[in-house]
Amino acid sequence: MIQIENLKKTYPGKVPTPALKGVSFKINEGEFVAIMGRSGSGKSTLLHQLGLIDTPTEGTIRIGNFEVTALSDAEKTKFRLQQLGYIFQEYALITELTAQENVWLPALAYGKDPEHCWEHAAKLLDLVGLGHRLDHYPNEISGGEQQRVAIARALINSPKVLFADEPTANLDSASAKTVLELFRKLNRELKQTVVMVTHEPDDRRYVDRVVWISDGLIEKIEKVE
Amino acid sequence: MSANDLKTAAFIAYKSIRRGHKSTLVLMILILSLSFINMMFIAGILKGLSELFPQVIIKNVSAYITVSSQETPRVKEFIPNQSALRAEIATIPGILRTTRRYVLAGSLAFDKDQSGQYKRLSSSIMGIDPAADAKIMGIEGLIKDGSFLSDTDTDQIILSSALAGGYGNLAPSDLGGARVGDKILVTYGNGIMRTYKVKGIYSDLMGIYENFITSKEAESVIGVSDSASQILVALDPNRQTLEKYRAQIGALAPTLKIQTYEDFLGSFGGFLNALDLIAVIVSIISVAVASVTIFVLIYVNALNKRRQIGILRAIGIKRTIIISSYVFQALFYVAASLVVGSILTFAVLYPLFLRYPLNVDFGAISLYFTAGWIIFGIVSLIAAGFLSGYLPSRLVARKDILTAIWG
Structure with a gap:
C-alpha cells in the first residue's frame, strides 16, 4: 500500500538540519500503524512527507500505484484531495465554516454531487458522534469535538490512507480515548489504513504496528500483539 | 479552472465575507465608495467646468458658427x-x-x-x-x-x-x-x-x-x-x-470669414484640455488609492488567514481556488462599493448639484458625466479589485504548506 525507500529530509539553513536520514519501510492496506519516538526524532517530519504536505530531499514514496514523490505540486494537491486524509494536531478547521461545511468542503472541491455529499458529511459527523453539532462553528465546540470534525473531514472523500499527526496531543484523556477508539473502529470496521504519529506509549494498544524513529532513522518496527 | 473550482472558491469567499469582521467590511466598502465618489465627483466638476465654457461662448459670444464680413x-x-x-x-x-x-x-x-x-x-x-x-x-x-x-x-x-x-x-x-x-x-x-x-x-x-x-x-x-x-x-x-x-x-x-466657437475659445481651449487632463489624472490617482486600499486590506486579511490558507492547501484545495476566493472577496467589496458610491453620486450628489449648482461669474457649474467616463470609473475599480485580490492572495498562497500553517 505504502512503500518508502531511503527517505531523507534536510531542512535548509545556515546549518542544514537533517531530520530524516534514510528511512525505508512498508505499510500494508488496512493496517493501523503508529510512528513513535522522542520529541525531535523526525516522526512528524516523516508524516509530512507521507501526507505530501512537504517535499523530501531524497528518496521515494509509493502510495498505491503512484510514486507520489514524482508528482508535480498540482498533482500532489489533487492526490491529497482524492486519496489522502490528513488530521493535524491542532484540529485545523476552517473557522468560518460550520462543522458540516468543514466536512463537506473537500467533497465540494472534489466535484462530487454537492447534495449527496452534504448528506454524507452529516452521516460522517454522526459517525464521529457529532450529529447534534452540524451547524456549530469551531469556536462553539470543544477541542475533542473539533478533532472529531477534522476526522470526519479527512474521511469525506473516502481516502486510501488516513494520516494523523499527534491527534490526541491537545485533548483531555477522555477525548483522546474517544478519538483513538474512533480510529480503531474505522480501521477494524471499514478497513481504513491509518498512519498515526504519537508520543503516548499507551496508544500502542490501538495499533497493529509501531515504527520507532530515533534521530531520523528507524530504530525498530514493532508488531503489536 | 473548472466550474466546480469557481463554485468552491465562491463558497469560501461567501463564508469568509459572511463570517468576517463586519467592521472591516463596512470600512472597506466605505473607503472604496469614497474613492469612487472622489473619482466621479472631481472629474464631474472639472468636466462640468470644461463643458460650461464652450456653452457660455456659444450662448453669449459666437453661436456655433460666426460668419463675419x-x-x-x-x-x-x-x-x-x-x-x-x-x-x-x-x-x-x-x-x-x-x-x-x-x-x-x-x-x-x-x-x-x-x-x-x-x-x-x-x-x-x-x-x-x-x-x-x-x-x-x-x-x-x-x-x-x-x-x-x-x-x-x-x-x-x-x-x-x-x-x-x-x-x-x-x-x-x-x-x-x-x-x-x-x-x-x-x-x-x-x-x-x-x-x-x-x-x-x-x-x-x-x-x-x-x-x-x-x-x-x-x-x-x-x-x-x-x-x-x-x-x-x-x-x-x-x-x-x-x-x-x-x-x-x-x-x-x-x-467671408467663418469661425467656429472653438476659434473663439482660442487659447482657452488649451486650458479646457488641461482640465480634462487633470480629470484623468485625478481619476487615475483615485483608482490607485482604491487599488492600494484593497491590496493592503486583502493582504492583511490573507496574512491573518495564512494558517487557514495552509490548512486549505493541506486538505487538497487547489491554490487557484484559494486565490479565486480572495479575488471574489475583492470583487464583492468593489461591487458593493460601486453600488453605494453610485447611489451617493448619481442619486444624491448629482441631483443636488443640478438643483444647487456652483454659481460663478460666468455661469453655473454642475456635475457633468459621460457614459464613457462612468464606464471607465467602474471598469477601473473592477480591474483594481481583481488585481488587488489576486496579487496578495497569490503571494500568501505560494508559501509552502508547513510555513503557512506554522509560520
Whole structure:
C-alpha cells in the first residue's frame, strides 16, 4: 500500500538540519500503524512527507500505484484531495465554516454531487458522534469535538490512507480515548489504513504496528500483539 | 479552472465575507465608495467646468458658427444681402436657424448726477434683431434689471452690467452706476450721436462688455440696409462635425470669414484640455488609492488567514481556488462599493448639484458625466479589485504548506 525507500529530509539553513536520514519501510492496506519516538526524532517530519504536505530531499514514496514523490505540486494537491486524509494536531478547521461545511468542503472541491455529499458529511459527523453539532462553528465546540470534525473531514472523500499527526496531543484523556477508539473502529470496521504519529506509549494498544524513529532513522518496527 | 473550482472558491469567499469582521467590511466598502465618489465627483466638476465654457461662448459670444464680413483681399465692413445669404445657409442640413448682428464702435457717456460731468468709456455696440437673436443667443436670459429689446425699439439700449457699473463686476472702466431708465449718450465712430434710454441691464459673463441696440437703429446710424457684421448660426452638433458645417458655409460664402466657437475659445481651449487632463489624472490617482486600499486590506486579511490558507492547501484545495476566493472577496467589496458610491453620486450628489449648482461669474457649474467616463470609473475599480485580490492572495498562497500553517 505504502512503500518508502531511503527517505531523507534536510531542512535548509545556515546549518542544514537533517531530520530524516534514510528511512525505508512498508505499510500494508488496512493496517493501523503508529510512528513513535522522542520529541525531535523526525516522526512528524516523516508524516509530512507521507501526507505530501512537504517535499523530501531524497528518496521515494509509493502510495498505491503512484510514486507520489514524482508528482508535480498540482498533482500532489489533487492526490491529497482524492486519496489522502490528513488530521493535524491542532484540529485545523476552517473557522468560518460550520462543522458540516468543514466536512463537506473537500467533497465540494472534489466535484462530487454537492447534495449527496452534504448528506454524507452529516452521516460522517454522526459517525464521529457529532450529529447534534452540524451547524456549530469551531469556536462553539470543544477541542475533542473539533478533532472529531477534522476526522470526519479527512474521511469525506473516502481516502486510501488516513494520516494523523499527534491527534490526541491537545485533548483531555477522555477525548483522546474517544478519538483513538474512533480510529480503531474505522480501521477494524471499514478497513481504513491509518498512519498515526504519537508520543503516548499507551496508544500502542490501538495499533497493529509501531515504527520507532530515533534521530531520523528507524530504530525498530514493532508488531503489536 | 473548472466550474466546480469557481463554485468552491465562491463558497469560501461567501463564508469568509459572511463570517468576517463586519467592521472591516463596512470600512472597506466605505473607503472604496469614497474613492469612487472622489473619482466621479472631481472629474464631474472639472468636466462640468470644461463643458460650461464652450456653452457660455456659444450662448453669449459666437453661436456655433460666426460668419463675419470679408477681411481679404480687401476689408469690407459689412456682409451685403445678408437675408439672401442666411436663406442659403438655412438650406444646409443640420442648420437650425441664423441671426445677424451689426458690430459698431462707439463711446458711451453717462451723467449720473445731471451735473454736466459725463463719465465716458469706449465700447462696442451690437445691433441685433431681438426676436431672432433671442432664439440663438442667451442675452435675453441674462437680463437682471429691466427687459430685453423688441424688434421695433429704436431709442433704447441694453447695457452690460460690468459697463453700467455698481454691480460688482470688475471692468477696466464703467459708467458709474447707470440703471434702467437712465439716458446714455452714444457717439458712434462715424460721428453720429444718439441718446438712448437704458431698457435693460444684463449680467455680463466673462467680461464680454457689449451693449445692444436693435439692427433697425444700427442701420439708421450707419446708413445701410439688409447688411450685417456677423451672421450667427445655430446648428445640430450631432448631425455632422463643425468643420463640415464650416466647409459647407464656406462654399456658399467663399470671401467671408467663418469661425467656429472653438476659434473663439482660442487659447482657452488649451486650458479646457488641461482640465480634462487633470480629470484623468485625478481619476487615475483615485483608482490607485482604491487599488492600494484593497491590496493592503486583502493582504492583511490573507496574512491573518495564512494558517487557514495552509490548512486549505493541506486538505487538497487547489491554490487557484484559494486565490479565486480572495479575488471574489475583492470583487464583492468593489461591487458593493460601486453600488453605494453610485447611489451617493448619481442619486444624491448629482441631483443636488443640478438643483444647487456652483454659481460663478460666468455661469453655473454642475456635475457633468459621460457614459464613457462612468464606464471607465467602474471598469477601473473592477480591474483594481481583481488585481488587488489576486496579487496578495497569490503571494500568501505560494508559501509552502508547513510555513503557512506554522509560520
